[in-house]
Amino acid sequence: MKTSIATVTLSGELPDKLEAIAKAGFDGVEIFENDFLAFDGSPSDVGRMARDLGLTITLFQPFRDFEGMPEGLRSRTFDRAERKFDVMQELGTGMVLVCSNVSPAALGGIDRAAADFRELGERAAKRGLKVGYEALAWGRFVNDHRDAWEIVRRADHQNVGLILDSFHSLSRKIDINSIRSIPKDKIFIVQLADAPLIDMDLLYWSRHFRNMPGEGDLPVTAFTEAIASTGYDGYFSLEIFNDQFRGGSTQAIAADGHRSLIYLADQVRRKVETPIGIAMPERAKVKGVGFVEFATSEDEADELIAILQALGFRKAAKHRSKKVSLFEQGEIRILVNVDTAGFANAAYAVHGTSAYALAIAVDDAQDAYNRALALDAEPFRQPVAEGELEFPVIRGVGGGLIYLIDDKSQLGRFSEIDFEVVATDPGTDAADAGLLRIDHIAQTVAYDEMLTWLLFYTSIFDTRKTPMVDIIDPSGVVRSQVVENESGALRLTMNGAENRRTLAGHFIAEKFGSGIQHLAFSTDDIFSTAASLRAKGFRPLHISPNYYDDIEARFGLGEDLTERLKAENILYDRDEHGEYFQLYSRTYGEGFFFEIVERRGYRGYGAANAIFRIAALKKQMRPEGVPKDAGISL
């Protein structure tokens, strides 16, 4: 796929944008006129900058309110076009985007518009330039690509073609099969944008809410398939208007854009015969979470280990060459790393005690790794001792690590190969608490990184994302969205914090970055687990009695069950599939905590309970030095 992106998509000034675009791996760039006008350099300076960075200028855009103007205005419009042709020649770009007229002065009429384009094509041809016509979804007369195509067809000029934009076509729900009959040489360029499904005014939606293909809810893949079926193999260019992107990191947004196109091309090439897309393994099937690893110090490890033991974990093994202990319960493996060298120690130095790494068990770790790299994931390597395993590792949320393991290779046997079994400390309670598996891992990220990580996980792993849910923290709204796979073997809840007074925002601020904020373990008997935890000295999070009065009435629970839930501080929820029980630990450090859940068919994550749990966590943290308005989160 030949990739391109419009400068309007990114924040920053023109030179920063071009640099970030080149660095992200794009082949081309659309110059958005205002970016050029605000830049204090000549068109040829801009052209040179782009060429020096190896970028083709795919398009100069937009040229507005062109076709169907009444005489008088018409000639001025052509003069204006000639001026832009001058700029384009200096820039060194061959194509201009003309978007459908929105002017109240415009007259309409397919033949009139076609005649205007024929003349513009003639003028462009004299300079070796091309004109692409795009139907805006809110164009005055032309707001459907089928009408734009009819105008281009009637203009019947070699230098006039069609520009298709996924947002304009999909937002109006225009049948995308209408694209399949357009000759590929008349599609001059394709612009792509996705958007979350919110029912609102098209222009407002387009100007503020667009996002990268795969980040939203529009059928951009089907749209691109329709285009690929024509044989089109030109540029696919991102043109995204988004408030977050305008305020975000130039480089990070550019990188997301590139990943979104690579991923899109991969999906399309699996469905239709097309030269777009590069060969890479399929999305990795996830079998489970291999382990979660904490970075900490000898000093701070004691408290963490005490909590793990209170949760029923036992120390099962220690690493052969590093100061890493392995704790186990059911299928759950937790590593505690107190090494004073290596990446874990560096992570500890920056973030304090934190769950900085996780292992994702897939069907083929090497395939997953290759796919991740093809999708611009950042690889990670560090020296490995003789005889120990070298894992394929990529960087994840907050710069933390994602180990890829499988049962195909020796990687799945890491606990035997890299670790040696230790005798159980006779002083500790040998009985576990019935915890079986990791149910889900909650990662807290800055709100403007949410889309980045949703795209990261869903493009590399065979997972889907759930719709976004607003979680009400007493100090603000936290946006929550889940990445999960069909089997439930991988469930990651992503919580995006907009302000630092929320529980999530406080965690990010205090931890100096995004990361794992809580781990949820599953049990198949929440009451027996609760009793066993109580015996081990585990202190659950205290939930307000008012909560229990409400759920008793709301769900029609028996008095008996309600009393048991209340006695154990267990939260309750129900969906059409079944029941859900949640038990929380108190917080540890700057807001890290554990959760224990029992699912009786239930498929959600207890979003309705979040407000009560957050209020309780905040209340509990306060006496331990957190100011009243500082907040804590999901």
Added chain:
Amino acid sequence: MKTSIATVTLSGELPDKLEAIAKAGFDGVEIFENDFLAFDGSPSDVGRMARDLGLTITLFQPFRDFEGMPEGLRSRTFDRAERKFDVMQELGTGMVLVCSNVSPAALGGIDRAAADFRELGERAAKRGLKVGYEALAWGRFVNDHRDAWEIVRRADHQNVGLILDSFHSLSRKIDINSIRSIPKDKIFIVQLADAPLIDMDLLYWSRHFRNMPGEGDLPVTAFTEAIASTGYDGYFSLEIFNDQFRGGSTQAIAADGHRSLIYLADQVRRKVETPIGIAMPERAKVKGVGFVEFATSEDEADELIAILQALGFRKAAKHRSKKVSLFEQGEIRILVNVDTAGFANAAYAVHGTSAYALAIAVDDAQDAYNRALALDAEPFRQPVAEGELEFPVIRGVGGGLIYLIDDKSQLGRFSEIDFEVVATDPGTDAADAGLLRIDHIAQTVAYDEMLTWLLFYTSIFDTRKTPMVDIIDPSGVVRSQVVENESGALRLTMNGAENRRTLAGHFIAEKFGSGIQHLAFSTDDIFSTAASLRAKGFRPLHISPNYYDDIEARFGLGEDLTERLKAENILYDRDEHGEYFQLYSRTYGEGFFFEIVERRGYRGYGAANAIFRIAALKKQMRPEGVPKDAGISL
């Protein structure tokens, strides 16, 4: 007006909310159920807290999915209601809000619903409680207050009445005259919310975008007039779901809410006979800006004065008792305060050199002051020397001062009474630059304060607000909205910065708060002013030549005019009323600057030019120590 507010409107935990509500001056509070459930205290604890603060609990809300349930679910729904009645009695509140059913299980039918309410009314009556029914705009069968009223009418029970909510009625454009025939004793409570006019899904709009009456675009005043015409004199209660409010300052949002109700009541009592509203003077008619005062130090004053002189100002007078100089040109008066005591010095200590005060000339300063205080404005007083004027002063944006002056009293003669004329320094150029008046004053505020200050100005002064405009800063979006009066004597542009990398955000961060970021002066001959400024050594902001190529083509300007604009770095715009010319100074300190404008009939503020001007300001600031990504603003 009996005022009330729902706890859901504010951020924070329940005790903080109640305190802020009492402090803002509300008479009552609606307890939003989730706030109560998350609170770790009994219903009677909550009731006591409210009573101790002098607050009546006006409503317990919401009770959902009640009416029209099929048998089986129906009896559970009544059980649920009885449980809530228990809570209400403990809380000490007499009324519950039942909102129209949204459940897929609901059956519909006006008579069925009426029967359900009759039974609920019977049950409530036994406990001395009342039930209010509200039509949600997205209710499954009942989504119109006229239908809800018909149900209440047929329920025909003394303890069952109607709850009207401005958002639910106005968002669906229901004829508000339908309210006038409802008997006042059947309107149990009125909820008020406004919202910006954005065409989107009703539920999404309601949950995220509501705001205080007068802050949005809905005809809330007409709605309230219709209610007042029934003779209703019960509680008017704010129920606002807004993402900004949920993350904002609890006290500031509560204060805004109280002001919005006082202002609303005042507007209504001027139109219909009603006991709601208190007597206060009319909105003040603004005649102009009396002066703008800078707080600075002896050291820093030199640079500021040099700029003023380069702009053609001359020192005209000095204060009789304070170190304050008066600079004049045309009708413009600028005060430079270097006093080492008093509020100006304190403002300088916190914010550095800044335009911390302005005087607004009104028809009657004392009336304006009285109105401002009735609308919860904060008065300001400091000692005044014998024989000098004591101004009515209120606190404005960023804690700065707003002096109120008029020609009725001696206040308008302050420059003679408090100041003495000084001889013009023979070394300075006596000729002015043709600056006539203050065209507008640009205040930069944190985005979440925008609504606060729009309401402040529009409620006290006879002004209107323009629709919000997005200004594209290279580092993010800045929201801009103007407060102006009919004559143009007062024009305040408010720029709300969401991130600190924008020019506006940088200003707030560096100045430690919101404030005046730029002053625009008017001339009636921009070219003659530019020439005269040039002669005085004024250095204009350099604008990219690319800009001029574009406006020449876009507006069809003559080559001659374009060359003159480019030579003088003058920006150009045009609307249906005429032409606009803008000349900018370079920035001073952390982003303060001056603008000179000529209006030839034009009524806007050059929003289309903002992106070019911001890019130029940022570029200019960079060499002077501002990091590339730090940004500067409007």
